């Protein structure tokens with residue numbers, strides 16, 4: 049075990065080398081787990097984005113509905129993830145599914161909130177002039193309001209992605225897969241050879257996946273945002 | 280994993296309140312009104328406020344209680360009756376759960392607020408943005424892994440759980456302290472300095488009171504993160520209500536699972552509501 | 567270097583970290599007690615920097631600053647600032663404190679007792695024209711911009727500092743309110759007689775507020791420092807001329823008051839009781855083409871042309887043309903000129919408070935005043951040059 053308290057520098061170096069060995073000896077397995085993790089995340093985020101943006105557009109100017117939608121999605125985020133995962137088991141059984149339903153609920157608020165604030169931030173004068181030029185409601189939305197709100201919406205999507213990646217690591221506790229499997233297998237074999245290497249792998253690759261997805265979304269945000277809005 | 284992380288997400292980059300309310304504008308109403316469409320003003324006013332929340336929570340608690348009664352534990356099989364015993368299992372676990380959350384929240388406050396203050400003072404100020412950026416990507420950190428790594432370093436027990444939780448929940452309070460202090464208008468600070476207030480006086484009489492709402496929002500998020508992460512404490516022998524959920528998973532008893540998860544949810548929602556109350560009543564007047 | 571300067575800057579320099587040229591370069595300046603000195607110049611020329619050097623919000627990188635001939639370059643800046651009122655454009659009221667608490671900030675730091683502070687707060691609110699009963703307990707968010715700036719001024723006056731520094735205090739306020747605040751501030755200053763350094767980028771505000779004006783160029787170089795009258799009458803170079811803009815001559819007329827010092831020409835007048843022949847005789851004696859007709863209480867009524875008098879007939883309230891150009895004693899020559907322009911007459915009637923006739927101001931007189939002001943200013947600068 050690596051103990052901060054009684055280890056020396058050499059122990060750390062040894063630890064890092066053995067971790068690299070560990071990774072080098074099973075790159076395909078790790079990539080597979082990472083891909084499984086990414087698949088859970090991306091599915092959840094795509095669905096949550098479509099759902100939350102549509103919902104956001106619908107509730108933005110309806111004060112009562114808007115408050116209701118924001119409050120309810122806030123409640124989801126308050127419920128501890130293991131508890132929310134567990135609550136889905138009686139309904140959909142174990143595996144990735146309960147985790148994905150729960151993660152979907154978590155991912156709503158950041159995107160929903162940023163969609164409504166993003167739409168709020170569109171200057172009324174711009175919408176007014178679009179209307180004045182004869183744009184219909186849908187066209188205003190597609191050509192003016194959503195593009196102007198897009199950077200803020202994307203920021204919400206990125207937050208949701210990061211938290212989904214992090215929380216998806218406990219899917220393994222309800223029978224799912226992904227990088228959490230490395231953490232769990234390390235825990236069950238704690239003290240045995242390679243157990244900590246396994247935990248480190250699960251933790252580090254989860255963070256890494258989060259950073260990669262975030263960078264990819266940042267790039268996507270750049271190319272999908274009008275040049276006039278980039279600063 | 281974290282139970283904690285979700286709450287963190289509520290601190291987006293567009294606001295600091297955590298209950299779906301938008302942050303209120305800083306302009307006085309009469310100045311703001313002309314620029315703001317009516318529906319936005321109405322939306323701000325009309326949040327599902329502090330008043331309805333306790334009703335919802337009570338309703339949920341009543342429902343769980345009714346379900347619990349209907350299980351008729353005295354006559355049910357041991358796989359259900361034993362983990363759901365109130366006096367020997369559920370209640371002590373709840374107390375354990377709250378103890379973990381309480382101490383880690385207190386420690387977070389004690390560590391993160393002074394740190395946040397230090398990082399907004401001139402000598403350290405330039406590190407602020409970097410730290411906030413790191414804090415943001417820290418959201419992808421799996422609490423599960425973190426907990427196990429601390430287990431390997433510090434061994435089993437409450438202390439390990441609390442240390443891991445503090446590290447995990449530090450970020451929102453730290454970030455909000457920095458953001459809250461940074462958001463204090465330069466002109467207000469300039470006016471204070473111009474009247475001969477010392478830096479310390481400006482900090483304690485102006486900056487901190489004005490940052491209170493934002494800092495409190497961060498503390499509330501940290502508290503919810505801690506309550507969530509305490510659910511995982513069972514993984515490293517820290518107890519808490521996670522034990523009941525884990526037993527339900529292992530024995531494949533949905534009733535145990537549902538009761539355990541529901542109590543955790545009720546605890547989290549209750550404390551979130553208390554946090555909202557604190558945010559409302561501790562906010563300085565005039566702000 | 568006079569001994570009675572309240573504020574004296576001696577070759578003060580400020581170079582910000584990381585910039586090549588100093589923002590303020592070797593500035594030497596004196597402000598006598600009780601004076602409003604206005605620093606005016608294009609944006610970015612270093613006005614705010616200069617002001618902030620005086621209360622050491624920023625530290626000078628060279629030179630020395632004296633208040634009451636005491637070198638304050640080395641005293642504790644916090645204590646120094648409690649002796650100096652400071653008003654900024656953004657006001658910076660503390661949003662979480664009531665108006666009363668805001669105003670009490672400095673007195674509290676100076677450990678005044680509670681009763682004295684409360685009394686002072688009410689007094690200051692009255693001074694700036696806010697009813698203490700109404701405003702004392704309010705929060706800044708409940709004030710309009712103009713009211714907030716009044717509170718800002720009251721707060722700066724908190725511990726009755728002898729010196730006030732004001733950085734575009736009325737810059738963010740609508741023109742009508744600004745005008746009112748300027749007037750009120752001047753009225754308050756008449757009794758308080760603070761020594762004030764006032765920064766603005768608006769030359770009209772400078773002319774209005776300043777006992778003296780320093781026109782600053784790049785790096786706070788003083789291009790001209792003098793009374794507004796003399797600057798308007800005699801801008802020393804093109805920079806100053808450009809900065810004060812066209813119409814500076816006319817602006818100078820703001821400073822000339824129509825009073826007994828103004829040489830009021832005698833003008834033939836007749837009352838409604840007198841006959842045309844009497845009027846004609848008066849006009850002939852004064853070589854005038856018009857006679858001013860007064861009513862029974864000697865208020866100017868009509869201009870009656872000589873032709874009409876020659877034609878004979880009764881002189882009534884319908885004779886000649888109406889007297890449109892009228893100014894009261896105490897008005898400025900600028901107002902007199904305005905009156906002449908709107909009524910297209912080359913003379914304006916000066917009336918006393920009760921409306922009765924006092925004299926007339928002629929366009930030619932304005933002409934003479936302007937020329938004289940220019941001559942005097944030029945002679946002043948020639949004398950200065952000769953001395954140098």
Ligand SMILES: Nc1ncnc2c1ncn2[C@@H]1O[C@H](COP(=O)(O)OP(=O)(O)O)[C@@H](O)[C@H]1O
Nearest residue numbers: 582583585589608609610611612613614615616
């Ligand atoms: N804190 C600062 N750091 C660096 N440069 C500054 C700072 N404050 C002002 N300056 C520079 O100093 C010059 C004078 O600024 P300032 O005194 O604010 O001008 P003014 O008030 O006349 O508009 C400007 O070029 C400005 O960019």
Ligand SMILES: [Mg+2]
Nearest residue numbers: 613614615733
């Ligand atoms: Mg300035």
